[in-house]
Every structure is written in structure tokens, then in C-alpha cells.
Amino acid sequence: MTVQNIVVDGLRKRFGSKPALDGMTFAVDAGRVTGFIGPNGAGKSTTMRVVLGLDRPDGGTALVGGQPYRTLSRPLTQLGSLLDASALQPSRTARNHLLWLAHSQGLGVRRVDEVIELTGLGSAARRRAGGFSLGMRQRLGIAAALLGDPRTLMLDEPFNGMDPEGIIWMRGFLRELAQQGRAVLVSSHLMSELQDTADHVVVVGRGRVLADTTVARLRATISDGRVSVRTDDANAAGVLAAAGANVAAAEPGTLSVTGLAAPHVVAALNARQVVFSEVTAHRATLEEAYLELTRDAVEYRAGEVAR
Numbered sequence: 001m002t003v004q005n006i007v008v009d010g011l012r013k014r015f016g017s018k019p020a021l022d023g024m025t026f027a028v029d030a031g032r033v034t035g036f037i038g039p040n041g042a043g044k045s046t047t048m049r050v051v052l053g054l055d056r057p058d059g060g061t062a063l064v065g066g067q068p069y070r071t072l073s074r075p076l077t078q079l080g081s082l083l084d085a086s087a088l089q090p091s092r093t094a095r096n097h098l099l100w101l102a103h104s105q106g107l108g109v110r111r112v113d114e115v116i117e118l119t120g121l122g123s124a125a126r127r128r129a130g131g132f133s134l135g136m137r138q139r140l141g142i143a144a145a146l147l148g149d150p151r152t153l154m155l156d157e158p159f160n161g162m163d164p165e166g167i168i169w170m171r172g173f174l175r176e177l178a179q180q181g182r183a184v185l186v187s188s189h190l191m192s193e194l195q196d197t198a199d200h201v202v203v204v205g206r207g208r209v210l211a212d213t214t215v216a217r218l219r220a221t222i223s224d225g226r227v228s229v230r231t232d233d234a235n236a237a238g239v240l241a242a243a244g245a246n247v248a249a250a251e252p253g254t255l256s257v258t259g260l261a262a263p264h265v266v267a268a269l270n271a272r273q274v275v276f277s278e279v280t281a282h283r284a285t286l287e288e289a290y291l292e293l294t295r296d297a298v299e300y301r302a303g304e305v306a307r
């Protein structure tokens, strides 16, 4: 049976007249990284705040391990979260920040040193957190989220401010946490950040879920069925058109074909002995699939004039 660590059901919330959440519904399963993806203002942070009981929804429910977060007896052992990496006391060292958090939750010093090691903060642990880069603060935030060794992690934009090396580290680290059987929910407004990381994605826009699916399926649904054919044979276009395809010249030596699946393209070309060097079914990149889905849900677009 799949264990659902976070269940969000029909969440609604308005700020003034503006709906921030409009029926947000999804579940986060154990043992995988779930990407929570949507453009700015889609409602990701608000959803996370509601899960943590920091914002009250106007309707709907959010449960962690089957219970509202506020009713959990030892919440940090159930759900570790990172909402704002800058929320720390700048004059404290990283280690003292973690010691202070651990102490407030009845957790031991040993776990503090463990999470410092796990997040690669060893050499910086005795430096003042106020002088940390955003990337270092993200590591510190994740160390804090892991203090209670929780079965579920919820991280809001943890890739923000990370350098390429940090991003690679973070991807591997999140996958490892999921492999240990934890449920990991990670928000981002960039699909590319979650590439090779998320097994499952919940794509959101304007406060609701637009797609809740595996990465592979998301690509397949958006894929437009375009096939490209590399050939110098002058008969190729005519043969494919006769077989029912729409054919356009993409670039010299390449045809762009729609309306005929790749195996039928190959069969039609072979039947008329048309020589070709390559037939490729176009697969949407994850980024293309995401942009297509969220096109109507983007609040602020570059170049848009305020009305």
C-alpha cells in the first residue's frame, strides 16, 4: 500500500478578493521526490504554510501522516520543512543555530553534528550564519529540517541561490532522502531544476493542480507527435504525403512530419525504397511540457504591460 505522508484536499484561500488557493488537491507519497512546480504566485508557498498550520485555509484540509500538523505530538520527527532560508538569527553560528533549534525540540547534540555532516556544512559550522551566502543558508535550512530525522520533508525553493555544484549536490541529496523511504516535496518555479530529481510532479497554476503525474507521462502527454526525417531523397516528401502525413521542410536535408507516427513513417519510406539516415519521434522536453501546461496560469509575463 502506498503511504501518503501529506494529503492536501480541496484547499481554498483568498487574500482580499484574490484567490491564492482554489481547490488545491494532491498527495505526497513516501519513497519518492515530488516536484511541486508552478509559476510565481501559483500558490506553492501558501499551500506549504497551510500544511504547517501557519496559514488558515478558508476551506479544505491538509494532513501530515493522517493528522493536522498542529495536532502532531513531536512534529519535527514527522515533517521537516524549509520555507525561508533567511529566517535565522544572523549573529549565531550555524552550529549554535542548530543547537538552539534542537534544544527547543528536545533533540540531542549528536543529531546536530550528524546533520552538519550530512549537509556538507562541516567547515562552516562555526561561522556566523549572518555571513552565509543564500546557497549556504539553504544547506543550513535543510540541516534544520533534518534534525528530527523526519519521514517527510517539505522544501520551498531549496535550489534558490545555489551554485551549479550546490545544485548537483542537492539533486543527489534529495534522491538519497527519498531512497531512504522518506516523502520529499520540493517546490520550484523552474522545471529544469528538478530534472533527474523528481519522480513525480504536481504542476500548479492559479491555486489549483494542472497536472499530477510522473515525469515520463507529463512529457508523453504534451509530446506533439512530430517526427523528423533526415533524408536527401527528393521523393521523400511526396511519399510521406501520399501516406497521409503533413510534411514541411525543417532545414536542408530534414523534413518535419506530423499526422503519421514514426513506425509508419519508416514503413512508408521503406515501401518506396526512399533512403533516409534518421527518423526521430519528437519528445517534448520537460521544460516544454511545463511551459505548455502553465501558459495560461502565468501571472506576470516578461514584457507584459500593466493594465
Ligand SMILES: Nc1ncnc2c1ncn2[C@@H]1O[C@H](COP(=O)(O)OP(=O)(O)OP(=O)(O)O)[C@@H](O)[C@H]1O
Pocket: 015, 018, 019, 020, 038, 039, 040, 041, 042, 043, 044, 045, 046, 047, 189
Ligand atoms: N500574506 C499574503 N498577503 C496577500 N497576498 C498573498 C499573501 N501570501 C500570498 N499571497 C498571494 O497569493 C498568491 C499565491 O502566492 P504564493 O506565494 O503561495 O505563490 P508561489 O507559488 O509560492 O509563488 P512564488 O514562486 O512566487 O513563491 C499570490 O498571488 C500572492 O501574491
